[in-house]
Amino acid sequence: MTLLLMIILSVGISAQNPRSVFTDRPVDEAAIYFTPENFNVKTDGRMDVSDALQEALNRTKQKENGCGILFIPEGVYKLSKTIYIPSGVRIIGYGGKRPGFVLAKQAPGFQEVTRETAKGKYLFWFIGGGYRPGGRIGDANAGTFYSSMMNVDIRIEDGNPNASAIRAHFAQHCSISNVTIHVGKGRAGIVDAGNHLENIAIYGGEYGIDTDKSAPGWPIMLLNSYFEGQRRSAILTNEGGLTIVRMRAKNVPVAIEIKENAPDRLFMEDCIFEDVHHTGVILTDAGNAATQINLRNIQCKNVPMFALERFTNKQVSGKGKTYRVTRFIFGFNADSLEDTPQIVRRVETEPIKNITPLDAGDTPMLPATEQWVNIRDLGAKGDGFSDDTHIFQEAVEKYANIYIPQGWYIVKEPLTLKQNTNLIGLHPGTTILLTLGGNLAFSGFGAPQAQLTTPQGGKNIVCGIFLNADAYNYRAVNCKWMAGEGSYMYDVKFSGHDKARFFHNGQSAVNPLEKPMSITPETHDLITRAWDNQHWSLWITNGGGGSFRDIWTANEYSSAGLYISHTDTPGRIYGMSLEHHLRNEAIFRNVANWKIYDFQFEVEAEGIDTQPLDLIDCKNLTFANFYSYRVSRMLKSYPSAIRTWNCKDIEFLNVHNYAHARVKFTSNASLYDVNTHREARRWELARLSLTGKENRKYPLSQEKGKAELVVTGFEFIDGLAQDSRGNIYFCEHRMRRIYKLDARSGQVTSIADFPWNAVALACDTQDNLIVVTKYISQPGYNNDDTRNGNRPLFGWKGSGGLWGFNYVPKLYAIRPDNPDESFQVLPLVDMKQFAAPQQIYYPGNRTITQSEYYNGRKP
Secondary structure, three states, X not given: OHHHHHHHHHHOOOOOOOOOOOOOOOOOOXXXXXXXXXXXXXOEEEEEOHHHHHHHHHHHHOOHHHOEEEEEEOOEEEXXXXXXXXXXXXXXXXXXXXXXXXXXXXXXXXXXXXXXXXXXXXXXXXXXXXOOOOOOOOEOOOOOOOOEEEEEEEEEOOOOOOEEEEEOOOOOOOEEEEEEEEEEOOOEEEEOOOOEEEEEEEEEOOEEEEEEOOOOOOOEEEEEEEEEOOOOEEEEEXXXXXXXXXEEEEEEEEEEEEOOOOOOEEEEXXXXXXXXXXXXXXXXXXXXXXXXXXXXXXXXXXXXXXXXXXXXXXXEEOOOOEEEEEEEEEEEEEOOOOOOOEEEEEXXXXXXXXXXXXXXXXXXXXXXXXHOEEOOOOOOOOEEEEEOHHHHHHHHHHOOEEEOOOEEEEOOOOEEOXXXXXXXXXXXXXXXXXXXXXXXXHOOOOOOEEEEEEOOOOOOEEEOOEEEOOOOOOOEEEEEEOOOOOOEEEEEEEOOOOHHHOEEOOEEOOOOOOOOOOOOOOOHHHHHHHOOOEOXXXXXXXXXXXXXXXXXXXXXXXXXXXXXXXXXXXXXXXXXXXEOOOOEEXXXXXXXEEEEXXXXXXXXXXXXXXXXXXXXXXXXXXXXXXXXXXXXXOOOOEEEEEEEEOOXXXXXXXXXXXXXXXXXXXXXXXXXXXXOOEEEOOOEEEEEEEOOOOOOOOOOOOOOOOXXXXXXXXXXXXXXXXXXXXXXXXXXXOOOEEEEEOOOOOOEEEEEOOOOEEEEEEEOOOOOEEEEEEEEOOOOEOOOOOEOOOOOOOOEEEOOEEEOOOEEEEEEEEOOOOHHHHOEEEOOOOHHHOXXXXXXXXXXXXXXXXXXXXXXXXX
């Protein structure tokens, strides 16, 4: 009974009085508190607090970077007008019970339907920018980040038939979380949703959710939700691109309705339809390639008709009183890369005896706030100037639940968590763990060094923070995640992209090794020099797994936003935005048993040669609602959105490979498999399966002495080398990748992509791979990676051009089976130390300078 109660509460789908997530007041000096002392309000539900609440939100918007938190204490708050939530502002409730907002009976303006209120008059409206009385109100948009509402309840009283509780047309790191909405006789709970909805329950209304596509056009993640008593449908969607996991709809005519004449991409898994009187799902636009429907493990009770196609009137009837739809596919389907995609309607159902409760154990609740230890109470400053490294290190040694209020925390050394350490922040736009550029622990040439590391098998929770490794820290990885299946990361931002990182308290952050300067290089030339010089932002490896929810990794400085390697521990991603990288948005290498929901890429103009997704030696992966977008500023197309190497049992459900506006240079194929030359050319697919059993498109004759094409698609291969077993290695200089041709299988695979330009390769007597690189010395450092105090840490641009960037050769050695963990810098030593070397290599593409040539030197 206890376990079942925990599941119900964590999903938030059945309890009449859902628990409060934050039972105690989180102490944060940078936040605003909506208390009677600060705003002369009463919390008994009798006093109209509309104007005071708007003032509090406006005050919060005026905080640093235009972002902040407004804490609402337990109580009942009467409202009578629309409340505008500025961009970057979070409303967070706390107390033994969630605070509740109530729209008063017959509040003015919430009755009539006008052109402006066709979807209802909104009680809460997330907007772009700030709010000024009498000024123009701009809707939240593709540039609205970090806005959220958490741990509050909303009730619409009678006499407000055109009231909609929330308009939330926002973008990344915006969310509605742990919110219950009683719409009653009003119109809708949430209108035009965006980005992320989690642990929500909506009762009553014509619709629970009525949504078009999100502001940036990305898919919308709906996780752990409950709908009951809607008069028309629980959800009405028009190109919403909803990714729904663990939803329960009860006592409604229709669970999901797709608007007429509109294609949509709908994915649902592990859901319950109960007492759905008319139809479970109403479909439309059957002949449109963009219509992609995948429904899996949908339990039904008293649902006589599971699905209906509006125009053809084709019906999918239920199987008895209680049944399960194990799989439903509607749209273009390819069972393998050898299959020609065709529009299909497939349904697989089976009778069941009882409904199994939904289990949300992979997204656990935070520890009780009473157990949190405030890092500020331990001495951390978070002022963007003071060194808080040792405060964090000592806190990890002593405490399990570390709360990080808003602030800029300078961390100069790697931080490694213990098995049960939790880092808890509440706003990733204003809660920043920053390693300033030129930091000794993360600079120069060498193996990846993580700002934050979780231990193997750990049960860690990390949430609500911004990990920023700055621009010039060549060895930096934001997070190396090795925690186990029960671990959890959510609401985390990785460095790059938005301007919130530029300045603190109105001034540039001070680097103790340098004069004050902007965190990001200020000139265009210096910025581009910093791009693609770090390792990956989020690196999940060595058996790492768990759940990752609402993650945003958009960082031109790192080689990839996400890198998962060497793990078969089950993992789930519930909403991840990967953007603006120059070589890869995401890489999976030797990964199995992962489910990736709501996976979105945006390749910017600087990434004209970016491979959005590389899958290397992977198996048993599922991607649901996969969006790969290239911006309109591209000057050429790219071969594929997904590139695979030696993979099997990979399934893509709802593939959207696209560009829009102006000239559309998208990826030519949705998927290209390197070793078989097979590709999926369609840009829109409901289902695409890579079995791993596909034959080569052009079989090899195996004729002795005949040259045949094995693989293609490289820019310019170089550095051929062979080990003692006959394996061949080669590299791409500009794209910084190293490949292997396996002597036994004849298969080619990508083995490494460190952020340095490989020039030549060799194998030593133990079959380690030696790599010679053209290394651009880090600004502010000598060629031997020692600090040069006379040089700026970001370089500078003078009349003579860029200064502070030198080209020097560097060598490293790796084991080809696991390069990431075996990276070893090879130092320059005197030949006299080696009396009889076993092998000597002379790089064949050695170059000389003009002065060397005229002085008689030879290559």
